[in-house]
Amino acid sequence: MLKSVIASGFAVAILMSSTSTWADNRFMPPGDLLQDSGSGIANNAVFFPGIRFPIEQGPAFANSHFYSVGGQRGSDGDSCDDANYSYPWRDNFCEYRKSNLPLCSSGGHQGQDLRPATCRANYYWAVAVDDGVIVQIGRFGVTLQTPSGSLYRYVHLNTSELAVHELEKVSRGDRIGKISNNWIDKLPVHLHFDVKDTVMIGNKMEVVFIPPYTSLVQSYVKLMDDTKQ
Numbered sequence: 001m002l003k004s005v006i007a008s009g010f011a012v013a014i015l016m017s018s019t020s021t022w023a024d025n026r027f028m029p030p031g032d033l034l035q036d037s038g039s040g041i042a043n044n045a046v047f048f049p050g051i052r053f054p055i056e057q058g059p060a061f062a063n064s065h066f067y068s069v070g071g072q073r074g075s076d077g078d079s080c081d082d083a084n085y086s087y088p089w090r091d092n093f094c095e096y097r098k099s100n101l102p103l104c105s106s107g108g109h110q111g112q113d114l115r116p117a118t119c120r121a122n123y124y125w126a127v128a129v130d131d132g133v134i135v136q137i138g139r140f141g142v143t144l145q146t147p148s149g150s151l152y153r154y155v156h157l158n159t160s161e162l163a164v165h166e167l168e169k170v171s172r173g174d175r176i177g178k179i180s181n182n183w184i185d186k187l188p189v190h191l192h193f194d195v196k197d198t199v200m201i202g203n204k205m206e207v208v209f210i211p212p213y214t215s216l217v218q219s220y221v222k223l224m225d226d227t228k229q
Helices: 213-228
Strands: 113-116 123-129 130-137 141-145 150-155 175-178 191-200 204-209
Touching: 113 213, 141 175
Parallel strands: none
Antiparallel strands: 113 191, 123 175, 130 141, 141 150, 150 191, 191 204
16 A cells, blocks of 8 residues: 555556556566565556656566676576566566665665666667656766656666756657666666655655556556557
């Protein structure tokens, strides 16, 4: 129940059908994290309906860079292993990390790890999920704010070759930067995507990370369906 969270602006959350979307063998259900990697949030609500998928083209693969093959806590092997570039998708919001998140009983990871079609760095574009303004460019990523106040963050981009600058207005689908492995230490090539918004937790309003997985699934299905046309 997301700890009885009522999201400001999310009063009419769209519920995904467990008999359609989760019957699609490309996607594991929300909250179904890798074994021993944390306790996820099993909630079908799509908090950000209508967003564009944050990677320009498919296919793409949602899984943990940390606990998958070649990851810091994953099985031995190369992070470019085919196993990391195959379906099904798997949620990794709340998996065990250093962060202490209000919505996560296990920790945890603030967003979703997304791998582009192949392990090639500095090739695939991350794009704006909605109209907004680039409010921050940091050492490792970029933050987009929408008119409603949602904050979408793109991490591990090649920040030396961005297509945007701070305070620039962008439109849905505009290129932001190329997906890489930019961090303090070398990471597997992937996009960390997360979103913050204002929610009510108990009787207190807080700005917190919101589970993005179901919204990403919905936007990915649309991207791939549109590509077939």
